[in-house]
Amino acid sequence: MLKRAPMFILRRGIATYHSRFFKNDSVFRVHPSVSQALAENRPVVALESTIITHGMPYPHNLSTAREVEAIVQDEGATPATVGVIEGKVHVGLSSEELDHLARCSTSMKVSRRDLPYVVSQGLSGGTTVSATMIAVHRVGIPVFVTGGIGGVHRDGENSLDVSADLTELGRTPIAVVSAGVKSILDIGRTLEFLETQGVCVATYGASKNFPAFFSPQSGFTSPYNVCNPEEAAKLIASTLPLGLQSGVLIAVPIPEEHAAVGLQIEEAIQTAVAEASDKGITGRDVTPFILQKVNDLTKGKSLQANIALIHNNAKVGSQIACALSKLRN
Ligand code: PSU
Numbered sequence: 600m601l602k603r604a605p606m607f608i609l610r611r612g613i614a615t616y617h618s619r620f621f622k623n624d625s626v627f628r629v630h631p632s633v634s635q636a637l638a639e640n641r642p643v644v645a646l647e648s649t650i651i652t653h654g655m656p657y658p659h660n661l662s663t664a665r666e667v668e669a670i671v672q673d674e675g676a677t678p679a680t681v682g683v684i685e686g687k688v689h690v691g692l693s694s695e696e697l698d699h700l701a702r703c704s705t706s707m708k709v710s711r712r713d714l715p716y717v718v719s720q721g722l723s724g725g726t727t728v729s730a731t732m733i734a735v736h737r738v739g740i741p742v743f744v745t746g747g748i749g750g751v752h753r754d755g756e757n758s759l760d761v762s763a764d765l766t767e768l769g770r771t772p773i774a775v776v777s778a779g780v781k782s783i784l785d786i787g788r789t790l791e792f793l794e795t796q797g798v799c800v801a802t803y804g805a806s807k808n809f810p811a812f813f814s815p816q817s818g819f820t821s822p823y824n825v826c827n828p829e830e831a832a833k834l835i836a837s838t839l840p841l842g843l844q845s846g847v848l849i850a851v852p853i854p855e856e857h858a859a860v861g862l863q864i865e866e867a868i869q870t871a872v873a874e875a876s877d878k879g880i881t882g883r884d885v886t887p888f889i890l891q892k893v894n895d896l897t898k899g900k901s902l903q904a905n906i907a908l909i910h911n912n913a914k915v916g917s918q919i920a921c922a923l924s925k926l927r928n
């Protein structure tokens with residue numbers, strides 16, 4: 600028994616080492632393109648799917664998901680979109696599976712707490728940042744790109760509506776590349792909570808300004824910044840010898856040319872947050888409700904900005920994944 604314990608720790612801690620040999624099991628299904636890339640030590644970029652099922656309306660969700668996969672490929676990495684199909688957690692979706700998730704209006708929003716239920720009931724759904732992190736850690740993909748992560752909701756100090764994304768970042772060693780958190784959330788408290796969870800947060804670029812999704816500045820700062828993919832990769836790689844079981848958050852500001860509508864979107868967010876509260880919308884329904892409302896109020900401008908920043912995150916995240924792969928090979 601004593602002899603086996605260190606091996607177990609090693610396997611849990613260094614996902615990429617054991618997972619290159621990951622075999623499909625009763626729950627996980629790794630797409631052949633992904634398992635092949637992992638076996639050959641080529642860079643892979645994980646992508647979530649709540650953004651597809653609940654974050655954007657059809658058909659923009661499907662076209663964006665496909666565009667993001669194409670960007671990852673153009674940058675020389677393999678995309679692995681994660682989603683739950685009939686109770687199996689897929690890491691890498693076929694074109695038909697992506698299509699199915701994007702069109703299916705009854706897909707669930709699957710976070711860590713929902714995984715046992717959807718798997719045992721054979722249901723389908725889009726994985727949030729937390730559930731996606733669990734899946735990609737299991738199969739050994741260290742870099743994951745999304746639009747924005749969840750956070751502490753406004754008035755979260757009373758409602759305790761704190762996204763499971765934050766605790767997941769505290770317990771799962773994955774690097775998440777996002778445009779920060781939306782100002783529908785309490786950004787200051789979100790950063791405080793990430794600190795408590797031991798999550799290393801770094802803004803991508805020359806400044807430490809922490810981005811607020813639709814705008815490059817939130818008025819808050821990250822503790823650190825990384826200037827290029829290589830610096831980001833080194834930061835991520837250093838968590839391995841340290842044996843940290845926590846994640847890294849790389850916050851990529853929206854490109855300036857798409858940030859102009861930020862102010863208008865900001866006003867819409869205020870209205871939407873107030874309406875959600877008036878209507879008594881709570882729990883996992885809050886984020887999708889606000890996103891839809893803000894899109895309506897801005898006549899689609901928020902959706903366009905959302906798509907533009909996801910494209911940019913995919914590009915940056917892929918460059919980081921490629922740099923990390925070089926460091927490890
Ligand atoms: N923020 C967005 N778009 C999204 C989400 C967040 O701008 O689609 C999704 C992500 O999947 C994230 C989840 O993990 O919402 C967080 O939901 P909640 O706040 O219920 O934890």
Ligand code: MN
Pocket residue numbers: 760761762763882883
């Ligand atoms: Mn919540």
